[in-house]
Amino acid sequence: MLSTSAFAETAALIGDPARASMLTALMDGRALTAAELARTAGITPQTASGHLARLTTAGLLAMERQGRHRYHRLATPAVAQMLESIMSVSAELATPSRKLAVVGPRDRAMRLARTCYDHLAGRIAVAMADRMVARGQIDLRPDGAALTEAGLGFLRGLGVEVEQRSSGRVFCRPCLDWSERRPHIAGAVGAALCRGCFSHGWLRRIDGTRAVAVTPAGRLALEQAFDMRLDP
Amino acid sequence: MLSTSAFAETAALIGDPARASMLTALMDGRALTAAELARTAGITPQTASGHLARLTTAGLLAMERQGRHRYHRLATPAVAQMLESIMSVSAELATPSRKLAVVGPRDRAMRLARTCYDHLAGRIAVAMADRMVARGQIDLRPDGAALTEAGLGFLRGLGVEVEQRSSGRVFCRPCLDWSERRPHIAGAVGAALCRGCFSHGWLRRIDGTRAVAVTPAGRLALEQAFDMRLDP
DNA sequence: CGCGCGCTTCGGCCACGGCCGTAGCATCGG
DNA sequence: CCGATGCTACGGCCGTGGCCGAAGCGCGCG
Known part of the structure; x- marks a missing residue:
């Protein structure tokens, strides 16, 4: 072999x-x-x-x-994707009882919003993806994803410039969220959206973890842009 | 964490x-x-x-x-996909010298055609995918794939019935071929095509490996259907 | 220029875990 | 009903590999 x-x-x-x-x-x-x-x-x-x-x-x-x-x-991003696939499977396999047992305040922040290599993950990322799907701005299926013209315009309106498709890297792909078990947006589009949220000061990293916090300004901006509520 | x-x-x-x-x-x-x-x-x-x-x-x-x-x-298929991603990365990392050193007759067969969980891989699978892309029968990008109406008709003509999209499983996705380093067809479409090749007697499994052999009848049928030549 | 800090290398300790031989438990065939 | 076959459970051997303390570079800073 x-x-x-x-x-x-x-x-x-x-x-x-x-x-x-x-x-x-x-x-x-x-x-x-x-x-x-x-x-x-x-x-x-x-x-x-x-x-x-x-x-x-x-x-x-x-x-x-x-x-x-x-x-x-x-x-390489391929390494990150490999690690993500292992995490996805192992999260699936962890006994539910144990999963509930270790939910602490830090885990709560992780579940709400975190980075996944270069894009966003967690409840907030899944919610963003859901809203964009509902508006026809992105086509997000488990086996592939594509940004529509409307989606490109929406992101431009947010001040998010997506690099051209011509570049070598993957343009837009779904990524299975291990805490939500539903897809969020990865690839160049996901990375651009993530960068935009940081550069606008809507999100900021929490100490040394992957978790990110929503700033007050970010909450207002994101709730308005995505027409959703962020309660916790 | x-x-x-x-x-x-x-x-x-x-x-x-x-x-x-x-x-x-x-x-x-x-x-x-x-x-x-x-x-x-x-x-x-x-x-x-x-x-x-x-x-x-x-x-x-x-x-x-x-x-x-x-x-x-x-x-689950998710486990297979995780294993495939690890193989993909580790094949990438293996030193080229070593890779060439272990190419034997069995490896030759593996590189030509093999199964990858439930679909086909190897030179032959990549060639099939290439022809279908060239004819506009499938849209195969690294970040996603979709079967066109023409592609559905082509597969029907081959006697390959693809299960409906409604079923829970992923319909059509690309899978990076570790020997060719280019995508081939996976998901429900890839599985249906693979089943069809076996049931028509175009391909058969080789002893206890993942490698598959092209039968004489299969060679004729595949060369005609995909308009390509299979020399080795 | 020499101290200090970040990082690496070396050597030895220890334990986790893979491996097999033997033995025990199910299922099928005569 | 007894032997054969496929598989699993237990015990002991042994090697691989992780871990740390101590010591050795290499670079920047005072």
Whole structure:
């Protein structure tokens, strides 16, 4: 068989708890230092260093040196998508009882809004997608998605400029939300919408997690633009 | 963090070489017995039994008892898609030198034509997809796919009945071919096309692998239907 | 220029988990 | 009803790999 071993090695690399939490921390698309990653994984820097070296030589991570810091990030969007698919399956499999047991305040924020590599996820992202579907601004099916002309205009009106389709990357695709179990918007369109929300000050990141908070101004703007209510 | 541990556990489950080769063997969608899986993984039945039990309780596999045999299969298409995404990334990462080194006769057959869970993959599947795209029978982009009316008619002409969109499963989606690095047709449409090729006797499975062989009749029929040449 | 900080390398400890041999439990055939 | 077959449960062996402490670079800053 061709490359069964490479397949197992990749999965084993992800399967270690410490490495898994570092990869999870990088899912928001930012680049973090070894020390930051060590802290989130609950291990010492020297142990983290070894893990990061293995992940980098395996090609899952990329590293850029900047002064005496070394920033680690996911190597490609394909890696992020792979991690997302594993998360999706494992979330599906987790026993419901246990899932309810660990819902804390931080989890509440995560469920409401978070980043998923470079786009938005959580209740708010699914709600946005729903409204755009209802208005015929996007065609979002589990097996594919497409932005309509109306959708392009709507985003322009929000001050969100979507890069041209010609660029190499995937333009618009659905991404299964693991907390809502319904699709939200990913791809270049999802990334542009996410960037727009941050640059307008509608959303801001919460400390060192993937969760994001809705600012007061953001709440007004988003409720008006998407014609919806955000209560919690 | 919500369920980081479940995430790592799932990946670790896939990361063991023996379990990885068993999961790979099940990627063609068939259900196999513990003994067959043990043989392909190169371990004893009692060891395989333990692995299968863990995979089943984790929800990655499903088991059906039939007399004194127990058939194991992938639990859901989502699991297959997750495995496929890991394969795709790990194939990308494998060093090119090594990849060329292990190309044998069996690999040649695998590269030409194989099953990918429930649809076709390999050079032949990519060629089929290319022809259908060129004729406007399918719209196949990396981020989504759709069958046109012309495509539906073409498949009907081949005696391939595609189940209605209303059914719960994904209708038509692209799947990145790991040997060709280009998309082929997956989803309900891909599965129907694959079933049709088998039921017409155009393709048949090769021993215990995912590879499939083109029968003489199949070669004639496929070359005519898709207006292409199959030389090897 | 030399201290300090971030990161890596090395060596040794320890435990988790895969593997098999043996033995026990179901199901089918004679 | 007894033997054969497919599978599973238990116990012990052993190797792989994660972890940390201590020590060694490399870069920036004072």
